[in-house]
Amino acid sequence: MVPTAYYIILSGLLFTTGVVGVLVRRNPIIMFMSIELMLNSANLAFVTFARHYRSLDGQVSVFIVMAVVAAEVAVGLAIIVAIFRTKATIDVDELNLMKW
Amino acid sequence: MAELIIFVVLGAVAVGAGIAVVAARNPVHSALFLVVNFFCLAALFLVLSAEFVAVLQVLVYAGAIMVLFLFVIMLLNVGGVLESLRDPLGSQRWLALLLGLGLVAEVTAMVISGAVKLPAPSGGIPAGFGSPSEVGLHLYSRYLFPFEVVSLLLLVAMVGVVVLNKRRD
Numbered sequence: 001m002v003p004t005a006y007y008i009i010l011s012g013l014l015f016t017t018g019v020v021g022v023l024v025r026r027n028p029i030i031m032f033m034s035i036e037l038m039l040n041s042a043n044l045a046f047v048t049f050a051r052h053y054r055s056l057d058g059q060v061s062v063f064i065v066m067a068v069v070a071a072e073v074a075v076g077l078a079i080i081v082a083i084f085r086t087k088a089t090i091d092v093d094e095l096n097l098m099k100w
Numbered sequence: 101m102a103e104l105i106i107f108v109v110l111g112a113v114a115v116g117a118g119i120a121v122v123a124a125r126n127p128v129h130s131a132l133f134l135v136v137n138f139f140c141l142a143a144l145f146l147v148l149s150a151e152f153v154a155v156l157q158v159l160v161y162a163g164a165i166m167v168l169f170l171f172v173i174m175l176l177n178v179g180g181v182l183e184s185l186r187d188p189l190g191s192q193r194w195l196a197l198l199l200g201l202g203l204v205a206e207v208t209a210m211v212i213s214g215a216v217k218l219p220a221p222s223g224g225i226p227a228g229f230g231s232p233s234e235v236g237l238h239l240y241s242r243y244l245f246p247f248e249v250v251s252l253l254l255l256v257a258m259v260g261v262v263v264l265n266k267r268r269d
Contacts, residue, residue, distance in 0.1 A: 005211045010111045012207030020200035021122035047150045056238045067250045071257035077172045078261040
């Protein structure tokens with residue numbers, strides 16, 4: 001059986017890939033996808049520990065996380081589309097109207 | 101041994117697809133690489149005795165959320181040539197990569213050094229561990245309140261999406 005530590009290292013790798021994606025890319029849709037990467041790495045950690053402790057709490061948590069992510073993605077993409085309709089650009093560096 | 105090989109192959113493809121999501125120039129390619137990543141994670145969930153969650157991953161993440169992403173990418177027609185011309189980040193890109201590698205090193209060191217002592221797993225995996233009936237029993241008994249709150253959250257999200265994109269006339 002593959003040790004739990006290996007799965008956690010894989011989860012950490014995926015999480016870091018998502019973090020670097022959010023930091024490096026300037027397109028908000030790609031940034032959203034990197035956030036999805038991070039959330040999926042957390043899901044992997046949940047399921048790993050669910051098997052480690054023989055408890056289904058981790059899998060139910062994954063269920064809840066997926067529902068929350070679906071809501072978040074819907075609202076976030078709606079915001080992006082609404083911004084694009086007014087400004088015709090979605091480069092995050094140019095969206096600085098609220099800067100003081 | 102077979103499980104280790106499967107884990108290494110799936111993990112390598114997942115990490116490779118994740119890096120490709122971040123590095124691809126065309127957002128449609130990024131979305132497709134993310135779908136590959138989700139499928140690899142679903143297969144890993146199957147290895148981890150989480151069958152219900154694996155199927156949910158494919159249905160919800162790869163089947164609904166990524167389709168939503170692709171709709172928005174096609175609608176906005178993003179990722180033209182103009183996006184890569186100006187680079188306001190400059191040298192910060194390399195700093196971000198360096199610090200990302202530092203984060204990977206920290207996570208790996210923390211896990212390998214054994215600083216966090218996990219109790220050893222007790223006994224074998226009970227029969228029907230990740231099956232829908234077992235997860236459903238937990239979900240509707242112990243996690244009933246979060247379940248209802250999440251359904252309310254989804255309703256609020258739907259209302260919000262409709263309100264955000266109404267015509268102002």
